[in-house]
Amino acid sequence: MTQTTSSAAPADDTPPFRYSATLAQEIELRWQDWWDDHGTFEAPNPAGPLADPDAVAARGDKLFVLDMFPYPSGAGLHVGHPLGYIGTDVYSRYQRMRGRNVLYTMGFDAFGLPAEQYAVQTGQHPAVTTNENIATMRRQLRRLGLSHDPRRSISTTDPAYYRWTQWIFLQIFESWYDADQQRARPIAELVAELESGVRPTPDGRRWSDLDDGERRDVIDAQRLAYVSDAPVNWCPGLGTVVANEEVTADGRSDRGNFPVFKRNMRQWMMRITAYADRLLDDLELLDWSDAIVTMQRNWIGKSPGAEVRFDSPAGPITVFTTRPDTLFGASFMVLAPEHPLVEVLTTAEHADTVADYRRRAAAKKDVDRQDDTREKTGVPTGSTATNPVTGEQIPVWIADYVLMGYGTGAIMAVPCGDQRDFEFARRFDLPIPAIQRPPDAWFEQHGLEPTLDTDAWPEAYVGDAPYVNSANATLDLNGVASVAEGVQRTNEWLEAHGHGTATITYKLRDWLFSRQRYWGEPFPIVYDEHGRPHGLPDHQLPVELPETDSFSPRTFDPDDEHSDPESPLDRLSGWADVELDLGDGPRRYRRDTNVMPQWAGSCWYELRYLDPTNDQCFVDPENERYWMGPRTDERPDHPGGVDLYVGGVEHAVLHLLYARFWHKVLYDLGHVSSKEPFARLFNQGYILADAYTDERGVYVEAAEVEARDGEFLHDGRPVTREWGKMGKSLKNAVSPDEMYEQYGADTLRLYEMAMGPLDASRPWDSRDVVGMYRFLQRLWRNIVDEQTGALVVVDTPPDDATRRAMHRTIDVVATEMEALRFNTAIARLIELNNHVTKLDATPREVADTMVLMLGPLVPHVAEELWRRLGHTGTITHEAFPIADPAFLVDDTVEYPVQVNGKVRGRITVAADADPATVEAAALADDKVAAATGGAPPKKVIVVPGRMVNVVV
RNA sequence: GCGGGCGUGGCGGAACUGGCAGACGCGCGGGCCUUAGGAGCCCGUUCCGGAAGGAGUGAGGGUUCGAGUCCCUCCGCCCGCACCA
Known part of the structure; x- marks a missing residue:
């Protein structure tokens, strides 16, 4: 592992073993392969197909770190996308070094309109483009060195996945909300209560006096997933109905910006309103930002x-x-x-x-x-x-x-x-x-x-x-x-x-759950000759999307309010009309030809990560308890759920509310032990970038704009500088590939983490990246001779000042990593490295420690240096350094001495000096005496370990 | 309008419970190395001032020995909701 090709830097006198972009890339690709080959990031489960109970026992406490489910866009990543992913990766890697069993992976939320619209444009089946996009995105994420467990990656479009989405839908369909007990219960229990008379029928008649149809009406009216003929948002431009949450304040679709009309239509609804109070009350159990909690509260609108x-x-x-x-x-x-x-x-x-x-x-x-x-x-x-x-x-x-x-x-x-x-x-x-x-x-x-x-x-x-x-x-x-x-x-x-x-x-309305599209999960529902819905038995799942060339939905003039939705599946009568035996002999049925909204797949994906290959159940209860069970050891009212969920604020209402709702239904029905899916939510900021518009107001390629004398020119014409989220539409995207080419993935990771706190949006400037590259070069040079490639570390112990600096750095870096403040952790590491740079030679102890601390941030170069320092295996599960408290306290302390609030002098006293001694030393100081003009102090304030203030 | 958040050097940003404002990085200035440098290294860099010194965290006021941090008024920016009864 340790022999490398020399860095093929441009033909010049660049030292052959300098940490150049070329060398960085070579190291990165090599270690990415090594990690894959060795299954380095696989997290063992206590039960099920991925079970390895011995490995679970051998590791420490569990930790479930989750990124918001991405849509696999065909456009490719830009440097703004992975900000949160790098953050979760650094945190996951740090926690692994703390001995924890970390579940960290990534899947793809791949159903939905964009894939379908792209398919319609190109004529290519959405499954084909979706799979291509997923492959591309996996490759791009791998290149960043993210430490995902690849075995747990899933896609919502995989029938083995949506089989369970359909199963959960049926669980909801077969449930009702018991307002007295404040929980969902199986429909069978409702029927039993109605039969026995414990629960009266709506009109007071005896259950036995109702005919079959009337009984079905009573039951169907109570289901948590129900068919309703009610006013819905019909969007002719999209050819489908959409949920309230998908309609903007000015009455248009949030996707496509088409007019939306209120129309009575027969549609599937989810009785989320039954959970309004619990969705509201349980917000208090969550470690979420105030902003998101407030948005959820307002949306529920009690x-x-x-x-x-x-x-x-x-x-x-x-x-x-x-x-x-x-x-x-x-x-x-x-x-x-x-x-x-x-x-x-x-x-x-x-x-x-x-x-x-x-x-x-x-x-x-x-x-x-x-x-x-x-x-x-x-x-x-x-x-x-x-x-x-x-x-x-x-x-x-x-x-x-x-x-x-x-x-x-x-x-x-x-x-x-x-x-x-x-x-x-x-x-x-x-x-x-x-x-x-x-x-x-x-x-x-x-x-x-x-x-x-x-x-x-x-x-x-x-x-x-x-x-x-x-x-x-x-x-x-x-x-x-x-x-x-x-x-x-x-x-x-x-x-x-x-x-x-x-x-x-409540402002919250029931959730409109059906869409007249092709690229989504089919409903596991058939209708009998009376038009009553029947859930399909378990063994008939999944209901797979039928193959067809005509996956394009019928769309209409966006303003044609009186058009009617026409689902693509409706046209496939060979698929829709079926003969089935649902327990009372073979009969003719017609399948439901709607598909579920894109939100369905993301309502429970975190649960599937726990047991992605289990074909017996959606998640083994033991795995769910292990990874997501309530941490009552931390807090008696801990709701359970993902330990750290990182994503943007744009999902504040929709996804987070829907996922909480599904999770609570599963909890009520006894399928999960956690009350909430996401115990802690952290909203990462966005990466912004300058964008430029020409005189027509049209965006021009930001990369082609030149700054000259405070003016901005594109093709020689003046353009106006604007400001916005990095992306294709503003033509200001910076590709990670450019960064790999110039610096390597470790530098990119480090820059993204160093440029500010994770929850803040900040402007990208490619010219700034070089600072982190220089840091890594200095680090490398402190360990490896640029001319010979030989180690330059010495086995002599570090001097006292260096050792103290090292332990102080360990102390702060550990605290900052724990708190997701990677920017300040990096600053401290740079300081330590700058200190080491000034030494004649790097003591091995310091080199080892620095490399370990940098492991989570710049894993490739850290692995490489770790090997060169003579260690074997991977740094992944090495223990993160622990600060020795003995080196955190100094023998002497320098106190700034203020006179009337202004610093006038400095004194150095023993660290354990009592306040009287400090005061005496302060008053004895020449500069202080000069500042007071010899006047006797009215008051002297000594803040132990901090400062002295003399008031005259 | 209501709710949430935020204003610190030329720029991104540090500053734990009130205790040395400007860590770290970019940029900039100077130097080294070099035929050359858009590579790399070293030093400096809040502002005014030659210096001593003074000023300084959006503006104004307050509390305090001491305020970027706490309180009040105002200004500006960002986000969410928007005639929700």
């Missing part, structure tokens, strides 16, 4: 409040409010234009204006609802409703600021306490009764004398304040000063008098 019924000529109108305490101030009502009661409520006098307003509202896309300056619009229906607490008749309006999709699609308007209602009331001259006495500070802030005359108020008052005018015969809030108490008392009153109930509303 609002406690009340539903209140207002009597009207059209029967009771139910509204949802988070402020039932303000009911006395409800002076009008507003319904969404689409509200079903609008027609009944509208009087003849207002029929035309209402019809007109509804038509305009319907024609407005969500985009248009936004761009006006939020000027409130609306029209009265002519009817009134009864305010249940005051008995007053209040007018009912319709307005498009009330959305049909949230709450009940109707609100009670309390203009004095809600800004939107306030604006609406002002606009249409509706009464604004005051029901709270805002605090004096609020009036002061608006330059007003305190008054209950709301004509003087510039805006609504929202918050705690004593109630006024808030009493009837049986409810009196006057004088109560807290919203919480007001809400509670009103809720009690509403329930006692039959006017409403305390309720909780």
Whole structure:
């Protein structure tokens, strides 16, 4: 292993054994092969096909490090992609040297629209391009020296994988949510409870009195995966329906940016709303960033409040409010234009204006609802409703600021306490009764004398304040000063008098789970002649995607709202129509011709990594317990899950919410021991780069731009410098290949880790990379003679200063590695190496230690130097150096001495000197005395080990 | 508008619980080596000043012996949500 070809540097006087890019590459390729040949990064399992219990026992504590599941793009990697991967690799390698059994691998989330769209363009089957892309990406990642266990790499498109995706779908399909026990249970248990009468049927009849069809209806209505005919987001431009989460705020698809229309359609839904509270509450068990936790919280959008019924000529109108305490101030009502009661409520006098307003509202896309300056619009229906607490008749309006999709699609308007209602009331001259006495500070802030005359108020008052005018015969809030108490008392009153109930509303909707595409997991579902879905038995899985040339979905004019989705699988009647025996003899069935959304495969991939080749179950329970079981030794409420999950913030809501949901269902059904899939989440930043646009605003190749006298020129024409995420679209991508060519993979790894903290986005500058290359050259030169290739280390022990520097470095580097602060770890290693550079010769002890510490960061050159230093095997499982505490404390300490907060002198005293001694030494110092001018100090502060401050 | 995050040299960034601001790297300046250097090595590099010294972490105020760090007001940037009742 140790003989190398000499570095074939450009024809010049470069020393033959210098750590050049050529030599670096030779070392890297050689060690990558060696690692593969020796299975260096394989992590043993306690059970199942990859079981090696002895090896598990021989290693220390387990650690599961995970990167977010990448989509294998055909475009190839740029240097921005692997930032997180390098981070997890360094961490994994570090932890292996700490003796831990580290599970670290990477698979591919390869179903989905891009592959299908590419296939449609090229006419090549998506399976072919997908496999090519995966091969390319594996090769590119290997070249970086990532220490993945290759045996555990998977692809969602592999039938051996999606067989289990389908199996999990069936688990969900065959489950219902028991609201009393707050967990999913098998449908069979629901049937048993209905049969025995423990649980009543929805209409109260006896189960035995229901016919087969009625029973199926009762059951199907409870399933966690269910077929529903409900409003969904139909996107003609994509030819498929998409989930709420995939629609942007302006009503377009997040992929492709096509218009999306609300349409009633028969689609698969996932009852994620049943888990809303647990998805919310369990966020507290997770070690995730505040930003992501907040985003998840907002997305779930839990609002406690009340539903209140207002009597009207059209029967009771139910509204949802988070402020039932303000009911006395409800002076009008507003319904969404689409509200079903609008027609009944509208009087003849207002029929035309209402019809007109509804038509305009319907024609407005969500985009248009936004761009006006939020000027409130609306029209009265002519009817009134009864305010249940005051008995007053209040007018009912319709307005498009009330959305049909949230709450009940109707609100009670309390203009004095809600800004939107306030604006609406002002606009249409509706009464604004005051029901709270805002605090004096609020009036002061608006330059007003305190008054209950709301004509003087510039805006609504929202918050705690004593109630006024808030009493009837049986409810009196006057004088109560807290919203919480007001809400509670009103809720009690509403329930006692039959006017409403305390309720909780969520923004989270059930998850639309079917797509009319080809390149996804087929549903393991067939329909009988009544159109009822049946799950296929286990032995018929996987339902493989049928071979076809016409994998292209039918897409439509993006604005053709009235088109209908047409799944590619639907056209394959030979595949879709089947005869099966599902237990009651052979019958004709029709397969479900939808496919699952791309999120399906990434909802459970981390579990498959644990036991990727197990064909008996999706993961052996023993393996799941070992790798992902709750760490109650760390924390009594530890939820279990991946120890470290690294990825970008872009998956804050979609993937992380869906995966948590599936995991909780599997937990409820007893398939996994962990409550949560990802115990700790770390969001890495992005690599940004300069981008340049020409006079048309079109991006030009950043690599071809020249800077001259503060101007930027492309092809001799001036261009404008901009700023953005590195990528193909901004034409500012830098390929890792260029970096290998110039410096090698170790330098690239080191630079990416050194340029800043892992969670920060930072600009790429290729010119900066050379700094890390120089460092590695200096390191190499401290160990290997550039002219002869001979070792230059000496066996004499290091001098005291060097040994102390070494141990201090070990101490800090270990701390920083543990905390993922690789940038500061690298800085300390450079400092130590710079220190060694100044020595006459490198003591072997220091060389060994430095190489070990650099192993996680620059594994190839570290392995190479380790061998050259006379060791055998790989550095992978060598123990990371341990600092000797004896060398961390110095005999003497230098204290800066401040006079009135400014450093005026320095003293050196024994490390164990007591404060009085330090003080005396400080006052005795010439410079300090000069600065104080001989004045006696008023006070002297001694911070042990830190500094002295003399106050005069 | 609401929520989250962030403002430190020419640049990327260091600075543990308040305790020597600017570690480390780039760039830049000087030197060495060289026919040459867009290679490599050494020294220097926050700003003003020749120096002594002074100023300095977006702006202003406060707490403290001491503030980049804590508190208040303001300015600017980034991200998320967006008429959510």
